[in-house]
Amino acid sequence: MSATQQDQASLDRVGGLSYLNPAAPEPWASFVEQIERVRPHLGALERWIETLKHPKRALIVDVPIERDDGTVAHYEGYRVQHNLSRGPGKGGVRFHPDVTLNEVMALAGWMTIKNAAVGLPFGGAKGGIRVDPNSVSKGELQRITRRYTSEIGIIIGPDKDIPAPDVGTNAMTMAIMMDTFSMNRGGTATGVVTGKPIALGGSLGRQEATGRGVFIAAREAARHLRLPIEGARVVVQGFGNVGGIGARMFHDAGARVIAVSDHTAILVNEAGIDVPAALAHTAANGGLKGFAGAAPIDPEEFWRLECEFLVPAALEGQLTVERASRARAHRRRRRQRPDHPGRGRHPARARHPGRARRARQRRRRHRVLLRVGAGLLQLLLDRGRDQRAPRAHHGRRLHRDLEGRAGEAGVAAHRRLHHRLRTRARSARRAGAVSVRREA
Template sequence: MFELAKQRLASVFKYIDVDEEVIERLSVAKRSIIASIPVRMDNGELKIFTGYRVQYDDTRGPTKGGIRYHPRVNLDEVTSLSFWMTVKCAVAGLPFGGAKGGVMVNPKELSRLELERLSRGYIRAFADIIGETRDIPAPDVYTNSTIMGWMADEYSVISRRQVPSVITGKPVHLGGSEGRESATGQGALHALNEYARRQGCQKSDTTIAVQGFGNVGYHFARLAKKEGYRIVALSDSQGAIYSSSGLNVEDVYTYKQQESKLASVYCDGTVCNMLDYETITNEELLTLDVDVLVLGALENQVSQLNAHQIKAKTILEIANGPVTPQADEVLEANGVNVIPDVLANSGGVIVSYFEWVQNRSGLYWEKAEVKAKLQKVMQKESNIIYDLALRHQCSLRTAAYIHGIERLAGAIDERGNRKYFKKQ
């Protein structure tokens, strides 16, 4: 997976001239650590979980990146994600490098007390390499604000002082930022809005299918529906639903919370009535004839095996790495534009940066101010990337990487390179 991630760089260097030392620096992670995390289970059994933390590059500032809990977490995946975070932070113009962490575990099999023990154990395992000016974790797949609150508390216990800025994505009452919960979905919507505006698209005529109805997918779909887009399909790990007339996103979410499954419903209070819809598979959702396909699940969902079946005109990546490099080639040849993850899902890390700033300054902003600041950053960076794509006649992904790599290259070069030192 990491080798696939690095393939993105090859096309970028066709358009910009960077020193070979930049390429060398960005080809390897600065630090990778694997730790065993012992957890006493509720039945008295001791289980050992494997945890990871990769700090990819800190040229532009302390590293930043989420922690995911998933059975398939491994070092290769975490390294890839930390690489993408490095580019993403540069694309957003944040004073951060990239990092990522994870634990190989199925969190659905743990009780809440076991989940807390695991989360605190993760911090104990990696406390020596994280810190508010060194590496700042955040939530990712199957982690949330509650887990971040436990982790921040554990770090404070270890360091014997309150350090709220060591973790972002915390509950608001524990130093979290207003607007953080919906930030990734909100940021993705800003990126789509700018793209749609430039393409002359009408929101009411734009159909959207969303793969992944977790926290990010839900907030994106909810906000997009509120702005007038037509959400026609939603999916989770169990399957997908489709209705050509559109789905009531809030009602579908309410029903899912109650029944643990998706259905097209209309809810009046706690009573939900079924509406007409089709049950389809996740694979079928990917091939729907819609204007925008939103990928909000896991990596490598669109590959060379199914890329030729994609009928959507535009793909919006709000998951990390859902389209492989080989699939990109097929999609580009077929005229499908991909709004890439390093831009589209950067809203989360942008508001995490806001949270970090608020924690360190002790001054906290209201939700409206956070939303306005997020919109300003997303609109600015989106339009820079869209302009770069037009100027270079390249894909949006390549344009995003050009933008991010130029900033990274500038920071690396300004510390000195071979050409500089040879001039002595």
């Protein structure tokens, strides 16, 4: 291959974008590769492939702050709007020392696909700052968040692009972002972010939404595969907002969470980890390290643990082909039938070998369970309120919209949520309170 051909090949790996480093093509290259993989199936829609391979807008900002010791520090920040054709951008803000423009672009691209797949009227966006939030003080973190918001303020807004929490950020970050944007605009703009605290117009259930989405997706897949949740073994990578809540929901449903990991420790306990105790330890110590209720395990062993559910809830790109092929997640446990010892251990195989084999193949194909866009659905609730949609009408329309998008379980969960909200508002009115909060 000539030097020119080599240059072109490297450039192709990053989708032909000269501003990305072809020597470090991931994860944007993965996104491009995925898009190319579906090309043959797109029919007339194939003409939009190039659009998906070209992010609409990528903003790089410098975030200078005065540190507590009086020195000035600079952090690199990004906001990428991959595609806004379906509506305002929606996507998280990641605070992590390894965030790159390349990564934020890929995450923004996946948001475009996610929103379109669930049929929501939002585009794809993502943001991030190269900072370890645990290495700066609370005051410094607030100054970083405020300066970043001001810098990207020219492209975000309730009708343009709506940031959300992601790795290293939380409801407090969103509150600071909303406050900064509102200050700069000269008026309250609750709709500029999602995932904000309830007192500032956030939605009940938002903080748990993504972790709950993990659990609901797993529960529905388990129902489909006739796999009991009770007693099932669960392995969770990432013990933050998504992984922590997801683990707690599995635990509450009677599953056995046998291994958890975060950036400080990888722990296993085959008898089942006391998830509430592990969450309390993490809240008090900033991580799982030192938790006495489980033993450390080698990082690669973690992926080989036999379990029914494997939940990757840390950073993307963890489930490599190699790890996935070695993962021993979800092998249905054989049911013991006391009246038919031996053959009865697997009755389906004994009577219908072909059917049992096909079922086994199907189960293997479904080894890893994916998250659904619970945070996205929750944003619809936020937005209804932010735009002051008439309450009853909005509620009905939302349920109708969710029907067919989130499946029965999603709709039922949202109905329960609305029922709770209505009951709460009613009892508050009876108690003489003026209003609990504006509600969707």
